[in-house]
Amino acid sequence: MMRWLCWLALQALVLLPVQAAPHYDLAVKLDPAAGRLAARARITVPAGEPVALRLAARHHIDALTLDGRPMHARTDAEYQRIDLAPAARPRRLDVRWTLRAAAPDAQASHRDTLTGAAPQIGEAGSFLPAGGAWYPLPFDAAGPLLHHYRLKVELPAAQRALAPGDLISEKLRDGRRQVRFDMHHDSEGADLMAGPWLEAQRPVRARDGRMLTLVTLFHPAIAELSAGYLDAAAGHLAQLESVVGDYPYSRFAIASSPTPTGFGMAGLTYLGIDVLRLPFIRNTSLPHEILHNWWGNGVHPAPGSGNWSEGLTTFMADYAQREAQGDEAARTMRLDWLRGLSALSPQDQGRLADFTARTHDASQVVGYHKAAMVFLMLRDTVGQPAFEDALHLFWRTYRHRRAGWAELQTAFEQASGRDLARFFVQWVDGSGLARPRIAAAGIERDGLALTLEQPAPAYALDLPLTLRTDGATRTERLHLDARHARITLPAGSGCTELALDPDFRVARQLAAGEAPPILREATLDAGIGLTVLAGGDAKLEAGARTLAGEWLDHPPGEVGADEPPGRSARMVIGTIAGVDLWLARHGLPARTRDGDVVAWALRAPAGGTLALVAARDADALAQARRALPHYGQQGWVTISGGHTTARGQWPAATAWQRVCPH
Ligand SMILES: [Zn+2]
Numbered sequence: 001m002m003r004w005l006c007w008l009a010l011q012a013l014v015l016l017p018v019q020a021a022p023h024y025d026l027a028v029k030l031d032p033a034a035g036r037l038a039a040r041a042r043i044t045v046p047a048g049e050p051v052a053l054r055l056a057a058r059h060h061i062d063a064l065t066l067d068g069r070p071m072h073a074r075t076d077a078e079y080q081r082i083d084l085a086p087a088a089r090p091r092r093l094d095v096r097w098t099l100r101a102a103a104p105d106a107q108a109s110h111r112d113t114l115t116g117a118a119p120q121i122g123e124a125g126s127f128l129p130a131g132g133a134w135y136p137l138p139f140d141a142a143g144p145l146l147h148h149y150r151l152k153v154e155l156p157a158a159q160r161a162l163a164p165g166d167l168i169s170e171k172l173r174d175g176r177r178q179v180r181f182d183m184h185h186d187s188e189g190a191d192l193m194a195g196p197w198l199e200a201q202r203p204v205r206a207r208d209g210r211m212l213t214l215v216t217l218f219h220p221a222i223a224e225l226s227a228g229y230l231d232a233a234a235g236h237l238a239q240l241e242s243v244v245g246d247y248p249y250s251r252f253a254i255a256s257s258p259t260p261t262g263f264g265m266a267g268l269t270y271l272g273i274d275v276l277r278l279p280f281i282r283n284t285s286l287p288h289e290i291l292h293n294w295w296g297n298g299v300h301p302a303p304g305s306g307n308w309s310e311g312l313t314t315f316m317a318d319y320a321q322r323e324a325q326g327d328e329a330a331r332t333m334r335l336d337w338l339r340g341l342s343a344l345s346p347q348d349q350g351r352l353a354d355f356t357a358r359t360h361d362a363s364q365v366v367g368y369h370k371a372a373m374v375f376l377m378l379r380d381t382v383g384q385p386a387f388e389d390a391l392h393l394f395w396r397t398y399r400h401r402r403a404g405w406a407e408l409q410t411a412f413e414q415a416s417g418r419d420l421a422r423f424f425v426q427w428v429d430g431s432g433l434a435r436p437r438i439a440a441a442g443i444e445r446d447g448l449a450l451t452l453e454q455p456a457p458a459y460a461l462d463l464p465l466t467l468r469t470d471g472a473t474r475t476e477r478l479h480l481d482a483r484h485a486r487i488t489l490p491a492g493s494g495c496t497e498l499a500l501d502p503d504f505r506v507a508r509q510l511a512a513g514e515a516p517p518i519l520r521e522a523t524l525d526a527g528i529g530l531t532v533l534a535g536g537d538a539k540l541e542a543g544a545r546t547l548a549g550e551w552l553d554h555p556p557g558e559v560g561a562d563e564p565p566g567r568s569a570r571m572v573i574g575t576i577a578g579v580d581l582w583l584a585r586h587g588l589p590a591r592t593r594d595g596d597v598v599a600w601a602l603r604a605p606a607g608g609t610l611a612l613v614a615a616r617d618a619d620a621l622a623q624a625r626r627a628l629p630h631y632g633q634q635g636w637v638t639i640s641g642g643h644t645t646a647r648g649q650w651p652a653a654t655a656w657q658r659v660c661p662h
Pocket residue numbers: 005006007008264288292310313
């Protein structure tokens with residue numbers, strides 16, 4: 001199953017404000033049926049530094065005046081630029097323009113919708129992200145400026161409108177709807193959405209006593225989901241206020257999009273209709289998007305610093321949900337993160353300081369998962385109370401401002417009283433993962449002697465070491481900050497079993513075979529072989545080859561059934577009886593799941609990963625063919641009647657190292 005993670009609409013445009021914010025009075029008429037928007041803006045630019053306003057090149061300016069005098073925009077491939085020289089007094093810019101946009105494409109992939117900032121206007125939905133410069137966005141020499149605005153939207157009465165900010169009024173007149181929004185905080189800008197939505201509202205009391213409004217704006221097809229989402233949002237909001245601080249806006253809206261989006265803006269989230277239908281979204285994407293009102297849309301990421309907000313949101317929303325489910329669920333998520341990070345090629349091991357927004361899988365792994373791991377290590381290092389104090393301090397100080405990793409470091413240092421310079425340098429400015437290991441262990445006269453080592457450059461690490469001795473298990477935290485360290489611990493009377501970081505709490509490169517196998521490990525392998533055990537069934541034989549052709553990244557070499565599994569990856573497809581027999585013949589563990597089709601990953605004793613697919617018959621295999629490639633992240637999946645009946649990962653077994661007295 002795909003995981004839906006959001007992308008902040010404006011993360012590509014993050015830079016520090018160095019001057020007072022411009023104020024916008026925006027008025028737009030939206031015509032969804034015609035795919036058209038007519039707009040005018042009165043922009044008050046404060047005295048002082050030069051300001052450049054940029055409107056996307058594709059829009060048409062009808063009129064442009066500065067303090068009442070006509071002026072011209074300079075057009076290049078990307079923008080129409082309106083450059084204002086520094087002035088001793090505030091200036092007033094009046095602009096009228098029109099834009100046309102295509103209707104949203106419901107067939108667009110999630111990736112298309114994450115990277116496209118082009119406006120969409122249609123009766124099924126309209127989306128004009130501020131980052132696409134649908135109105136003249138302000139920049140200074142360093143980059144985009146935070147700004148505040150009032151926005152008046154007029155549209156057909158059958159449509160509703162949504163934008164970040166307080167809802168000031170909503171009126172119906174002559175078959176038209178007029179809605180006014182006021183964003184009086186410095187913000188990333190006016191993202192405008194509209195749709196044929198049904199609205200439901202619920203008032204809730206905030207921690208500080210204010211009344212907040214929770215809103216769903218859902219297409220009629222999913223209107224019945226509204227109550228469940230309002231319940232869930234109320235719960236998450238109260239919980240997050242208790243952890244982070246007061247909610248910074250007056251309302252929180254959940255709006256449905258005809259495309260498979262997942263966006264979080266100030267005071268709202270914009271999620272695809274099909275995304276909202278997924279039952280788990282209200283406890284995964286929803287708390288994540290609500291938390292972005294603090295991290296990302298409450299404190300805005302600063303320039304050149306990297307976007308810390310996705311990692312902190314992943315840690316405090318997605319991971320916190322797993323922690324609430326129990327230790328094993330949280331451990332599985334940490335293992336997933338480390339597995340993904342360990343699989344990255346060296347050129348994809350980016351620095352957190354360079355991460356701005358998710359544009360491909362590798363940037364997600366680093367910007368979301370490595371960053372979340374860094375916050376986990378930080379909490380393990382400074383302790384829960386100091387961790388929470390630091391975030392409260394950071395929130396109070398930088399609310400509605402920009403801040404970067406350096407400001408986070410300062411907050412954590414103040415709250416913990418520790419020097420965290422090396423921690424932030426190695427994890428934020430550095431790339432890659434730590435590779436600590438136990439180089440030697442023995443029982444000596446003064447106790448259990450350990451030699452830890454790591455390659456250069458050495459990380460400063462707090463390493464959990466779990467020891468099982470005399471029937472008891474305990475965990476020590478060992479400090480390693482050089483290439484080598486020799487440490488002596490009290491030894492038990494008998495043998496001791498050791499495991500370094502068995503719960504995956506350190507951002508480290510997993511050893512080969514440390515993570516239990518998943519199907520993708522085999523299917524991505526360039527040297528994979530294919531064994532078909534069709535038992536003479538020509539239709540099954542053909543179906544097996546079609547499946548392999550569609551699922552595998554590289555054409556497989558043919559491998560005979562007699563050949564024992566070795567160090568290379570292999571896909572084995574056959575009848576249930578055929579695959580069971582093949583496993584027994586090669587001394588491999590037997591199948592443990594049942595279904596019309598069972599697929600699972602298994603690591604051969606020689607190290608190669610096997611992707612096994614056992615099917616009741618050719619028809620069952622044909623029914624499962626399209627679904628199977630979606631389960632690459634799983635250890636096993638069962639499909640019956642063409643539907644996935646169960647899936648999961650194999651538990652991670654700890655490789656204990658045994659040390660005994662001489
Ligand atoms: Zn996010």
